[in-house]
Amino acid sequence: MNAHPDLIAQGEQTRKDIIELAPGIWTAVGYAASTVHMIEGATTVTIIDTTETTQGAENILAEFRKLTDKPVARIILTHSHRDHISGATIFNEGQDIPILASHLFKSDLVDVDDTIIAPNAALMRRTKMQFGIGLPDDQRISLGVGPGDRPMKGMGAGFLPPTDLIEQDCDIDLDGVSARLIHAPGETDDHMVVWLPDHEILFCGDNWYHAFPNLYAIRGTPYRDFQAWANTLTMLSELNAKTLAAGHTRPVFGAQNVHEVLTTTRDAIVHVMQFTADGLDKGLSLDDICSTLSLPDAIANKPWLKEFYGKASWSARAFAVGTLGWYDGNPTHLGTLSSSTRAAHMAQLAGGVDKLLHKAEQTDDMQWRLEICDHLLVLNEPVEEFKAQTLEALAEVEINATARNTYFSAAQQLRQIANSRS
Numbered sequence: 002m003n004a005h006p007d008l009i010a011q012g013e014q015t016r017k018d019i020i021e022l023a024p025g026i027w028t029a030v031g032y033a034a035s036t037v038h039m040i041e042g043a044t045t046v047t048i049i050d051t052t053e054t055t056q057g058a059e060n061i062l063a064e065f066r067k068l069t070d071k072p073v074a075r076i077i078l079t080h081s082h083r084d085h086i087s088g089a090t091i092f093n094e095g096q097d098i099p100i101l102a103s104h105l106f107k108s109d110l111v112d113v114d115d116t117i118i119a120p121n122a123a124l125m126r127r128t129k130m131q132f133g134i135g136l137p138d139d140q141r142i143s144l145g146v147g148p149g150d151r152p153m154k155g156m157g158a159g160f161l162p163p164t165d166l167i168e169q170d171c172d173i174d175l176d177g178v179s180a181r182l183i184h185a186p187g188e189t190d191d192h193m194v195v196w197l198p199d200h201e202i203l204f205c206g207d208n209w210y211h212a213f214p215n216l217y218a219i220r221g222t223p224y225r226d227f228q229a230w231a232n233t234l235t236m237l238s239e240l241n242a243k244t245l246a247a248g249h250t251r252p253v254f255g256a257q258n259v260h261e262v263l264t265t266t267r268d269a270i271v272h273v274m275q276f277t278a279d280g281l282d283k284g285l286s287l288d289d290i291c292s293t294l295s296l297p298d299a300i301a302n303k304p305w306l307k308e309f310y311g312k313a314s315w316s317a318r319a320f321a322v323g324t325l326g327w328y329d330g331n332p333t334h335l336g337t338l339s340s341s342t343r344a345a346h347m348a349q350l351a352g353g354v355d356k357l358l359h360k361a362e363q364t365d366d367m368q369w370r371l372e373i374c375d376h377l378l379v380l381n382e383p384v385e386e387f388k389a390q391t392l393e394a395l396a397e398v399e400i401n402a403t404a405r406n407t408y409f410s411a412a413q414q415l416r417q418i419a420n421s422r423s
């Protein structure tokens with residue numbers, strides 16, 4: 002199975018490794034979707050983040066236990082995403098220990114109030130597709146910022162709610178290691194980073210990882226505040242950390258390197274905002290904004306800004322919707338055609354359904370082929386296999402892991418439909 006060479010190379014960022022950041026401070030990379038960090042104090046240790054599965058947490062704890070047998074005194078959660086909060090019942094080793102998080106912490110594991118109407122089934126379906134759950138190993142090679150191959154046992158099972166909600170930035174003693182907890186809204190509003198001033202080590206959660214920031218996740222996320230994230234990256238860069246331990250991917254060493262990855266990522270976010278705002282101000286369509294958006298030359302080739310996880314064009318759409326809402330300024334879009342009416346018009350324009358199919362077969366433009374296939378499917382033409390092949394062709398050259406996983410998952414579903422018909 003083919004894959005984008007840069008996405009294959011990104012696998013190095015999530016290779017299994019226990020990395021010493023300083024004497025007594027380690028980070029576990031590649032054992033689960035997210036990283037886990039351990040800080041050794043005088044007689045106890047502190048754990049930062051806990052992975053998405055109890056199996057992943059068990060595997061990491063076993064590695065940490067080779068380094069020290071001091072008991073875990075506390076857990077700090079950088080934010081509420083499932084891949085960071087689901088192994089607390091393993092790391093607490095059966096003890097009642099404090100779990101610290103931002104006062105804004107809002108777990109995505111807490112059952113949603115069933116009086117609130119929300120598209121929960123859609124979110125579940127899209128999440129599975131984004132992460133490639135159910136795909137064969139040769140297709141699910143990467144999560145973008147995590148290994149495709151990782152334990153799935155105990156997914157979401159080891160969550161414990163925070164016991165200590167931190168309202169103000171504060172200094173805290175981790176059994177002899179000075180730390181500062183700093184609110185840092187970014188990928189989520191409830192981010193709280195951990196700064197070790199004596200070691201100049203920053204645990205930044207998901208406000209930075211080795212990939213274009215996931216300003217919009219295709220599983221379906223509400224608007225992430227781009228400006229807040231950019232401001233946070235400026236604030237974090239001003240700490241002048243010598244080591245940056247991210248919530249995913251390998252740590253960054255060296256003050257200059259840390260400063261560069263943080264400020265260029267901020268610059269990328271600001272560029273997307275400015276480019277999109279300028280385009281909207283000029284009255285351009287979102288399709289034209291997204292199809293012409295690229296990063297400035299100065300940062301375009303930075304390996305940590307490649308679109309393994311987030312994507313600039315998706316971010317532009319999210320920024321437009323997050324600031325102006327869904328209406329794109331073109332009054333054509335104030336009215337609505339149903340999919341079947343539009344497909345019927347398209348077939349008529351092509352000179353019939355057969356001619357429309359022929360156009361799809363003839364074109365080398367994979368995106369256009371997908372769009373024609375969608376019309377044909379609405380018209381009950383059996384093009385599932387044809388669309389599945391097109392999606393797979395796109396997946397094989399796609400640098401973005403969540404798009405790749407989604408293309409392959411959609412292809413799998415289309416084949417199931419085709420098979421159930423025959």
Ligand SMILES: [Zn+2]
Nearest residue numbers: 035084207248
């Ligand atoms: Zn994460």
